[in-house]
Amino acid sequence: MRRSSHLREPPAVKALLIVAALGYVALMLLLPLGAVLAQAFAAGAKAWFAAVTEPDARSAIRLTLLVAAIAVPLNMVFGIAAAWAIAKHDFRGKTLLVTLIELPFSVSPVVSGLVFVLLFGAQGWFGTWLQERDIEIIFALPGIVLATVFVTLPFVARQLIPLMVTQGRSDEEAALTLGASGWQMFWRVTLPNIRFGLLYGVLLCNARAMGEFGAVSVVSGHIRGETNTMPLHVEVLYNEYNFVAAFTVASLLALLALVTLTLKSALEWRHRDELAARF
Amino acid sequence: MSIRIDGVSKSYSAYPALKNVSLTIRDGEFAALLGPSGSGKTTLLRIIAGLEVPEGGEVRFGQRDVTHAPAASRGIGFVFQHYALFGHMTVAKNIAFGLAVMARSARPSGEAIRKRIDELLELVQLPGLGHRYPSELSGGQRQRVALARALARQPRILLLDEPFGALDAKVRRELRGALRLIHNELGLTSIFVTHDHEEAFTLADRVAILNSGEIEQFARPAEIAAEPASEFVRQFLA
Numbered sequence: 001m002r003r004s005s006h007l008r009e010p011p012a013v014k015a016l017l018i019v020a021a022l023g024y025v026a027l028m029l030l031l032p033l034g035a036v037l038a039q040a041f042a043a044g045a046k047a048w049f050a051a052v053t054e055p056d057a058r059s060a061i062r063l064t065l066l067v068a069a070i071a072v073p074l075n076m077v078f079g080i081a082a083a084w085a086i087a088k089h090d091f092r093g094k095t096l097l098v099t100l101i102e103l104p105f106s107v108s109p110v111v112s113g114l115v116f117v118l119l120f121g122a123q124g125w126f127g128t129w130l131q132e133r134d135i136e137i138i139f140a141l142p143g144i145v146l147a148t149v150f151v152t153l154p155f156v157a158r159q160l161i162p163l164m165v166t167q168g169r170s171d172e173e174a175a176l177t178l179g180a181s182g183w184q185m186f187w188r189v190t191l192p193n194i195r196f197g198l199l200y201g202v203l204l205c206n207a208r209a210m211g212e213f214g215a216v217s218v219v220s221g222h223i224r225g226e227t228n229t230m231p232l233h234v235e236v237l238y239n240e241y242n243f244v245a246a247f248t249v250a251s252l253l254a255l256l257a258l259v260t261l262t263l264k265s266a267l268e269w270r271h272r273d274e275l276a277a278r279f
Numbered sequence: 280m281s282i283r284i285d286g287v288s289k290s291y292s293a294y295p296a297l298k299n300v301s302l303t304i305r306d307g308e309f310a311a312l313l314g315p316s317g318s319g320k321t322t323l324l325r326i327i328a329g330l331e332v333p334e335g336g337e338v339r340f341g342q343r344d345v346t347h348a349p350a351a352s353r354g355i356g357f358v359f360q361h362y363a364l365f366g367h368m369t370v371a372k373n374i375a376f377g378l379a380v381m382a383r384s385a386r387p388s389g390e391a392i393r394k395r396i397d398e399l400l401e402l403v404q405l406p407g408l409g410h411r412y413p414s415e416l417s418g419g420q421r422q423r424v425a426l427a428r429a430l431a432r433q434p435r436i437l438l439l440d441e442p443f444g445a446l447d448a449k450v451r452r453e454l455r456g457a458l459r460l461i462h463n464e465l466g467l468t469s470i471f472v473t474h475d476h477e478e479a480f481t482l483a484d485r486v487a488i489l490n491s492g493e494i495e496q497f498a499r500p501a502e503i504a505a506e507p508a509s510e511f512v513r514q515f516l517a
Contacts, residue, residue: 170363173330176350177357178377179432188380192367 033254040251043244051248059225060233060249063144067216067229068209071148075205079156080198084190087164088172101157104150112150113218116143139221144229147215152205159201160194167193199267207260211253280341280435280468281306282327287336289322296322298492299336304470304485306341309462311479312472314489315515320472321440323489327470328438329353340436353436356429360441362421364413370424371396371409377431399427402461419450426458430465437462439471443478455482476516480504488512 009017041048051057082101086094104112118124120137130137137143171193175185191198213231220227228236230253237246282304289297297319304310312320325331327338329350338346345353364373372379374396378387387395400406403423413421422442429437442458443451459482462469473479479486480500487497488511496508507513 170359170361171365173350174357174359174363174365174428175376175380176330177328177353177355178380178428179351180376180380181351184380188376189365192365 036247036250036254039243039247042247047244048248048251051245052252054245056225056228057233057245057249060228060230061252063141063228064210064230066141067144067148068206070145071152071209072202072206074149075152076156076198076202078153079158079160079201079205080194082157083160083164083194086161087167088169098161101154101161104153109151109212109214110218113147113215115150116146116219120146138219139223139227141227143219144216144227147219148209148212151212151215152209155205155208156198156201159197159204163194163197196268196271200264203260203264207257210256281339282436282468282470283337283339284323284327285337285339287323287326287333287338289319289326289331289333295492297326297333300492300494301336302487302494302497304468306468307466309459309469309482309484310471311483311486312470312489313474313476313479313486315474317491318489319492320474320489324438324440324470324472327436328355328357330357354432354434356426356432356434356437358422358425358429358437358439358442360444362413362418362425362445364421364425364428366413368412369409370400370405370411370413370416373413373424374399374409374428374431376428381432395431399430402430402464403427404457417450418446419454422446422454423457426461430461433465435468437467437469439469441472441474443473451478458482488515490515 052061082097085091086098117138120126120130120143122131122138124138137146171189172185175189180188210229211231212229213235216229217232217235220229220232222228222232222236224236230249234246234249234253237243237249282302284300284302287297287300288295300319300323302323312323314320322331326333329345329348329352333346336346337344340353350357365376368376375392378392378395381387386392396409397406400409403426405420405423405427408416408420408424413424416424422445426442439458443454446454455478458469461467471482476486480503483500485497485499486503488495488503490511495512496503498508503512504516507516
């Protein structure tokens with residue numbers, strides 16, 4: 001048999017590689033996801049519906065959405081600003097900033113949560129000061145938001161930095177020489193240039209913000225109906241041997257992830273002409 | 280509009296990019312900045328455009344001191360080596376960009392903008408291509424669009440940074456001719472940067488030869504050929 005390219009393997013090797021890849025994905029990704037869904041619906045659709053609409057579950061869903069709605073926009077604005085500064089400007093400490101942005105990825109989420117307890121907890125640095133003023137951070141919404149922001153900080157920035165560095169500065173410079181103001185340059189040139197990267201970063205950031213367990217677990221205090229996010233609620237239910245309810249809420253989380261993926265694919269498909277038109 | 284550069288200096292971290300450079304370009308002149316890479320020619324062009332700020336010295340357009348004026352307010356057209364067209368906009372939108380960002384009170388009507396786009400496409404010999412995207416054009420066509428875009432607001436000064444650098448020899452010759460015609464027709468004052476001395480000598484009225492941040496000679500091509508001002512110029516042209 002003649003090989004048409006040095007990169008082409010014999011058919012048997014090719015088939016083996018494909019089967020191995022598909023098998024691995026099925027075993028490691030699809031099987032657990034299927035198990036979650038199977039367990040969630042084990043007692044029927046009615047039980048599933050009852051489990052997601054009971055008050056504590058509803059409160060957990062509301063809290064998760066609220067935290068994501070605060071943390072994601074914050075990290076989006078920060079991510080754009082940081083990527084802009086790093087890609088379009090030269091300044092001292094640039095490499096340090098890039099390294100710092102990556103920090104939350106290398107720190108264990110539990111430590112990320114503990115940091116805030118050390119700062120704002122009752123025995124923490126600002127604990128007494130906050131108590132005197134009746135400000136609750138730990139075991140309350142602000143702490144959960146802070147921990148989530150910390151953990152999801154790199155997503156948007158990391159997506160945008162390499163993209164903006166590759167794109168360079170000449171589009172922005174062209175806009176300036178054509179008489180655009182800084183804002184016009186940003187809205188009409190920079191943002192359209194990065195929108196798909198930005199969207200992808202925001203979706204990933206959102207998925208993590210809604211799914212974060214470790215850091216949030218440390219600062220939340222697990223108060224049912226008050227400071228339990230969806231992942232925490234799942235754990236509480238599971239520990240109470242309430243498997244159907246636990247898997248029901250888990251399946252909802254998994255669904256959110258699937259929606260995220262679908263949304264991303266749909267957007268890519270709708271704008272495929274424009275994506276292909278980029279050079 | 281005349282351009283006067285007086286004692287301009289600029290350095291990047293340690294090494295100096297321009298050392299006390301002075302140069303006067305007459306109204307309507309077509310000048311070339313010629314030199315090897317690292318000679319400071321692009322830095323000088325970017326200082327004239329307002330994309331870099333000099334550490335010392337002065338830049339004047341006519342009587343107006345523009346040394347610290349932002350690029351957007353200088354009334355120049357700038358053409359980049361790699362076109363810098365906006366990939367998410369059609370050719371027509373690219374050309375109209377300079378008009379679209381004008382303050383509402385100064386902005387021409389939609390009808391006037393459409394007319395202007397057609398005029399400009401005609402001028403750069405790409406009539407009817409307004410609906411295309413930059414990625415659907417050849418390199419030469421892209422640079423023509425970039426030229427049309429730079430001319431939309433009727434600048435008096437046109438600055439070009441290695442405008443033919445990314446093009447092959449045949450397209451380069453065609454575009455050179457077109458550029459010279461447009462320069463004459465619109466009565467522009469133009470400066471272009473190149474490292475190709477043949478290009479500089481065929482196209483420009485006067486050529487400034489730069490070396491290590493200093494101007495070695497600024498004269499008509501024939502004068503430079505007849506009397507090179509320094510050993511560097513002699514060798515660079517050989």
